[in-house]
Amino acid sequence: MEFKAARRVGILSMHLKTVSSERSSAGLHRWITSSDSSKIKSSKYHQVHGDVSSHPASWRACCDDGHPFTDIIYEKAIGEGIAKITINRPERRNAFRPQTLNEMTRALNDARNDIEIGVIILTGKGNKAFCSGGDQSLRGSQGYSDHDSTGRLNVLDVQVQIRRLPKPVIAMVAGYAVGGGHVLHMVCDLTIAADNAVFGQTGPKVGSFDAGYGCSTMSRLIGTKRAREMWFLCRFYNAKEAMQMGLINTVVQLDKLEQETVKWSREILKNSPTAIRICKSALNAVDDGHAGLQELSGNATLLFYGSEEADEGKNAYLQRRRPDFSKFPRLP
Numbered sequence: 001m002e003f004k005a006a007r008r009v010g011i012l013s014m015h016l017k018t019v020s021s022e023r024s025s026a027g028l029h030r031w032i033t034s035s036d037s038s039k040i041k042s043s044k045y046h047q048v049h050g051d052v053s054s055h056p057a058s059w060r061a062c063c064d065d066g067h068p069f070t071d072i073i074y075e076k077a078i079g080e081g082i083a084k085i086t087i088n089r090p091e092r093r094n095a096f097r098p099q100t101l102n103e104m105t106r107a108l109n110d111a112r113n114d115i116e117i118g119v120i121i122l123t124g125k126g127n128k129a130f131c132s133g134g135d136q137s138l139r140g141s142q143g144y145s146d147h148d149s150t151g152r153l154n155v156l157d158v159q160v161q162i163r164r165l166p167k168p169v170i171a172m173v174a175g176y177a178v179g180g181g182h183v184l185h186m187v188c189d190l191t192i193a194a195d196n197a198v199f200g201q202t203g204p205k206v207g208s209f210d211a212g213y214g215c216s217t218m219s220r221l222i223g224t225k226r227a228r229e230m231w232f233l234c235r236f237y238n239a240k241e242a243m244q245m246g247l248i249n250t251v252v253q254l255d256k257l258e259q260e261t262v263k264w265s266r267e268i269l270k271n272s273p274t275a276i277r278i279c280k281s282a283l284n285a286v287d288d289g290h291a292g293l294q295e296l297s298g299n300a301t302l303l304f305y306g307s308e309e310a311d312e313g314k315n316a317y318l319q320r321r322r323p324d325f326s327k328f329p330r331l332p
């Protein structure tokens, strides 16, 4: 009840605070003239769907299930469908260890299961780094180990979890997104970068590589020649270069990073969750093979279960009668 009331107040205040806002200076406006822009703004489409508020979200810490998070901060925006996961190891430039990834898995699962949540933001604590990849001080011959001596490569599970999560995940990047941290932003659905962001792969310099999504997703995003350049030379690229390469969606001033990311989240939340869910799985399906098809077709089953035709089958079984599908059209 309390949450529902807070949600209603949040939605109301969002409407009240709605201002006629420009898109980020590094966004769409770079490619269109101001007269194009005013035409768009005066369109019926714009009048109906309106501007999206960019007032700051209020966050509440949540959901540690009695096991406090140490390596991440997990929050939800009060009254809005946004969750935020912050990697909280700034002293290591937010390098991840197995514990970090286990906590991310718990938070991602919670956000997936919470039907109030429609968008998840993934970020790093502080302005210096989004994430610098696997914690090299914990790397052994069998992967990364922290609390026990068993080596793990569990970032791969988190990557798959993000791909399969039926809600958009937005990487909000300030500072370095390098090594396994660069792969993490690439597997997110969108990347919003601050103007101080730096992107790159470092694996071949430190005796590592990510030959899974780290190579295939990158190749999709920026093309195979550029992907080879990133992996073979291990150069770093600034936010403007990353934008030109197609690695990220937009660049904003560092002090506007969260505001813009929340605004994008709100813009997504205004749209049909089922349409978004299916588009995400369809965009991934071709690259994810059978697992991608399974994800996409699971959505077909989900929708079918809501139909009278599917109900007829279930009811007939429960009533121990022959199902009658004759009234359902065989559409062209």
Ligand SMILES: CC(C)(COP(=O)(O)OP(=O)(O)OC[C@H]1O[C@@H](n2cnc3c(N)ncnc32)[C@H](O)[C@@H]1OP(=O)(O)O)[C@@H](O)C(=O)NCCC(=O)NCCSC(=O)CCC(=O)c1ccccc1C(=O)O
Pocket (backbone or CB within 6 Å): 091, 092, 093, 095, 128, 129, 132, 133, 134, 135, 136, 137, 144, 152, 153, 154, 155, 156, 176, 178, 179, 180, 181, 183, 202, 203, 206, 208, 209, 210, 211
């Ligand atoms: C990110 C830097 C460029 C930032 O440079 P700078 O701002 O100058 O800060 P530093 O002084 O270098 O760093 C401050 C402090 O942080 C420590 N630190 C930074 N990054 C790491 C790290 N990745 N691991 C451990 N520690 C880190 C650093 O040592 C400093 O500590 P002090 O005690 O203060 O000295 C720069 O920091 C940098 O280059 N970092 C390393 C980047 C890197 O090479 N990362 C690893 C890439 S390989 C990888 O991520 C593989 C993991 C992976 O994803 C994977 C792949 C395939 C299968 C499985 C897996 C998996 O499961 O992991």
